[in-house]
Each structure stands twice: as C-alpha cells, then as structure tokens.
Amino acid sequence: MKYHCLKNMEKHKEHKSYQCSECLKCFSAKNNLVKHVRVHTGDKPYQCSECLKCFTEKSSLVTHMRVHTGDKPYQCSECLKCFSQKSSRVTHMRVHTGDKPYECSVCLKCFAEKSSLVTHVRVHTGDKPYQCSECLKCFSVKHSLVTHMRVHTGDKPYQCSECLKCFSVKHSLVTHMRVHTGDKPYQCSECLKCFSVKHSLATHMRVHTGDKPYECSECLKCFTEKSSLVTHMRVHTGDKPYQCSECLKCFRQKGRLVTHMRVHTGDKPYQCSECMKCFSQKGNLVTHMRLHTGDKPYQCSECMKCFSQKGNLVTHMRVHTGDKPYQCSECMKCFSQKGNLVIHMKVHAGDKIC
Known part of the structure; x- marks a missing residue:
C-alpha cells in the first residue's frame, strides 16, 4: 500500500515539469506557469474596453465585464436573488443554511465570510491598517476610511x-x-410612541x-442627552456662542437666538385657531389658548386655587409663605x-x- 502511494507521488511530481525560475514553484501545465509568472512581472494583458482596467487572467476580465453589462448569471435557488460571481452566490447561500464556517479563535464568534472574520479580529488586536492621508486618522475597515475621506x-x-x-x-x-415618507420604524415598547431614528428611541426610553x-462635572446635575449637558455647561463657562446679527445680543x-430674531423680523408664526391672534413663541400661544379653553393646570397646594400660568402660581404662593423678594432701594420696604x-x-x- 505504501509502495503504491509513493509511486503516485512520483507521478504527480513528474506531471509538474514546469518550474518558475523566480520562486521555483512547479506546475503541471505550461499555461499555469505562464499565468503564475505574471505575479512576478506584474503583467496584466487583459484590458476592459469600458474603463480600461487591466487583469492578469482572462477569467477575471470576464467577471469584471459584468459590472458594465449588469449580467448576473448565478441565481440563488431559495430566494432567486442573482449574483455576478459564483463565489458570491456560495457565500449568500449561508443566509439560508445558517452556515458560519469562520470562527474567531479569541471569542469564538462565527462568521459566514472569511473577510468578515478578518475584520472582526481587529477588534481584539486593535489593528487599524487603513490610514487617512490628510489627517493620519486610522481605521480598521477600508469602507470607514472611504467614508471618512469625504470629510476632506x-x-x-x-x-x-x-x-x-445630498x-x-x-x-x-x-x-x-x-x-418625506413619514416612516417611523422604531417603536417604544412602553408607550408605543414611534421614532424615525433608532438613536431617538434609545434617548426616549x-x-x-x-x-x-x-453628568455635569461642576454641579453634578444629570441629563438624559449629551446635547443637553453641552448646553448646560455654558451656565458655568458663561459661553454664549449664538449672536444676533442685528443687535449683537448673545x-x-x-433656539433662543431663533426666537429672538423675531423681535427684529416681526415674525409671529404661531396663530390661535379661535381668534386668529399671532405669537412669536409657541409657549405664548399655548398659554393664550387657555383663555378660550378655561384650562388652569397650575394648582396651589395650600388653598387649591388654580391658575392658567405657572408664574401666577409662583406669585400667589407668596400669600402663604409671606415671601417678599422685591425691596425698595430707598426705604427698604x-x-x-x-x-x-x-x-x-x-x-x-x-x-x-417736590
């Protein structure tokens, strides 16, 4: 048995009579050696007539031409989706079979494609091989670099x-x-409110x-959104980055600047549906509508008297507390x-x- 195996090995060696002079690799057919030599010479004799891209093998050119013709000869037998390359169909079939043959040796997570595994491994190694030529920022995925370059x-x-x-x-x-579509695919499981962006749902939750x-590092006040914290920090820093171009007030x-600009433009976009009176701020319209509805949502906890405006309740509470915050500078009354x-x-x- 061992004798026959050795004889077969000798036959295979005999069949590989074409050797590369550069790396000494052997081939059974001269045509394969010719193709291989192009690895060393860089020769790409097959050129695309559409975009002039060149290839080392004719089969690669044939596959590439489908980019221009739109031809997709390989069809999935399950969902009938078509592909331009046979390998793409093979990979796609794993969606139906659930096959994930490529396993990460660190966390044992599995992937359907080898390229996905290669990219994933960088999570563990920290490798970021794709560098921006402008700002030298590095990325673990080539696609992220392509997207980033649009910043520049x-x-x-x-x-x-x-x-x-755009x-x-x-x-x-x-x-x-x-x-434009009004689509809101992200729904809150608690109150069923819907959102168009996943991040908005996460914040809403x-x-x-x-x-x-x-959390604010100065007063330890906490916020649900990062943007609210950024705005709040200006209370401590005194920063007022939004300036009115008319009166230079900051x-x-x-949002405060947008509302303020209406002082100069005279714009009053909020109109009462009852009396047609207009307001520059939505909050003023909401308060005004209570004149028509009779709604008084602010109630005194002492005497149960109700008010349509929060400010009126605050003023009223001083009747019970005896607070007198406004002092005369002349007689101190x-x-x-x-x-x-x-x-x-x-x-x-x-x-x-007098």
Missing part, C-alpha cells in the same frame, strides 16, 4: 430624489427619506427608565410682587420732584 473632499454622493439634499453616507440618506447618564442656545414695587417707587419719585 466634501463629496456627498447620495442625493434625495425629493428635495435634492449626504456623504448612504445611511444618512435612508434616515432622511423618512422625513430614558423617560421610562429615568436614566440620566450625562445666547447660550440656538418689601413687596411680594414686582408690580407693587414699581407703583411704590413713584412715591419716592414724587418726593424728589
């Missing part, structure tokens, strides 16, 4: 067919399209869980309401005239 080039290849707005990332376009992961929040102080100050103004 300004390229936005994904355009909305409705409003023609995006640098396809995912951003998909999310944006929900503005904190309303139910009470989670506030963003604001901590962009105190008042519970600012209006009463203003009226009182006229007494001193009259004395000065």
Whole structure:
C-alpha cells in the first residue's frame, strides 16, 4: 500500500515539469506557469474596453465585464436573488443554511465570510491598517476610511430624489427619506410612541427608565442627552456662542437666538385657531389658548386655587409663605410682587420732584 502511494507521488511530481525560475514553484501545465509568472512581472494583458482596467487572467476580465453589462448569471435557488460571481452566490447561500464556517479563535464568534472574520479580529488586536492621508486618522475597515475621506473632499454622493439634499453616507440618506415618507420604524415598547431614528428611541426610553447618564462635572446635575449637558455647561463657562446679527445680543442656545430674531423680523408664526391672534413663541400661544379653553393646570397646594400660568402660581404662593423678594432701594420696604414695587417707587419719585 505504501509502495503504491509513493509511486503516485512520483507521478504527480513528474506531471509538474514546469518550474518558475523566480520562486521555483512547479506546475503541471505550461499555461499555469505562464499565468503564475505574471505575479512576478506584474503583467496584466487583459484590458476592459469600458474603463480600461487591466487583469492578469482572462477569467477575471470576464467577471469584471459584468459590472458594465449588469449580467448576473448565478441565481440563488431559495430566494432567486442573482449574483455576478459564483463565489458570491456560495457565500449568500449561508443566509439560508445558517452556515458560519469562520470562527474567531479569541471569542469564538462565527462568521459566514472569511473577510468578515478578518475584520472582526481587529477588534481584539486593535489593528487599524487603513490610514487617512490628510489627517493620519486610522481605521480598521477600508469602507470607514472611504467614508471618512469625504470629510476632506466634501463629496456627498447620495442625493434625495425629493428635495435634492445630498449626504456623504448612504445611511444618512435612508434616515432622511423618512422625513418625506413619514416612516417611523422604531417603536417604544412602553408607550408605543414611534421614532424615525433608532438613536431617538434609545434617548426616549430614558423617560421610562429615568436614566440620566450625562453628568455635569461642576454641579453634578444629570441629563438624559449629551446635547443637553453641552448646553448646560455654558451656565458655568458663561459661553454664549449664538449672536444676533442685528443687535449683537448673545445666547447660550440656538433656539433662543431663533426666537429672538423675531423681535427684529416681526415674525409671529404661531396663530390661535379661535381668534386668529399671532405669537412669536409657541409657549405664548399655548398659554393664550387657555383663555378660550378655561384650562388652569397650575394648582396651589395650600388653598387649591388654580391658575392658567405657572408664574401666577409662583406669585400667589407668596400669600402663604409671606415671601417678599422685591425691596425698595430707598426705604427698604418689601413687596411680594414686582408690580407693587414699581407703583411704590413713584412715591419716592414724587418726593424728589417736590
């Protein structure tokens, strides 16, 4: 038996009579040696007539041409999806079979494609082989580098067919399209409220869980959103980055600047459906509507008296607490309401005239 095996091995060696002069690798057919030599010479004799890209093998050119022709001759027998390459169909079939032959030796996670495993392993090694030539930032996946480069080039290849707005990332376009379709695929399991963006659902869930992961390092106040913390920090830093171009007044929040600009433009976008009166701020419209509805949502915990505005309740509570925060600078007399102080100050103004 051993004798026959050795004889067969000798026959295989005899059949590989064509040897590469560079690396001494042997081949059974001269044609295979010719193809192999191109690895060393860099020769690519097969050129695409469409984009002029070159290939070392004719079969590679044939496969490449399907990019231009759109030909997809390999069809999945399960879902009838078609592919331009046979290997792509083989990989796709694992979606149906659940086969994941490539296992990570560190965490034992399995993958359907070898390339996915190679990329995953970088999570453990920390390897980031793709570097940006502009800012030298590194990435573990080539696609991430391609996307990142658009920061420098300004390229936005994904355009909305409705409003023609452009995006640098396809995912951003998909999310944006929900503005036009009204699609909200992410639903809260608690109150069934729906959201167009997954991140918005995650933030919303904190309303139910009470989670506030963003803490101010100055006063330890916590927030559900990072943006709220960033805005809050300006209370401590005094930063007011939003400036009015008309009067140069500055604001901590962009929304406050937008509202303020209506002082100059006279814009009043919020209209009462009952009396058609217009307001520059939504909050003022909400308060105004209570004149029509009779709603008084703010109740005094002492005497149960109700008010339509929170400010009125705060002022009223001083009747019970005896608090008088407004003091006359002339005679030091105190008042519970600012209006009463203003009226009182006229007494001193009259004395000065006399």
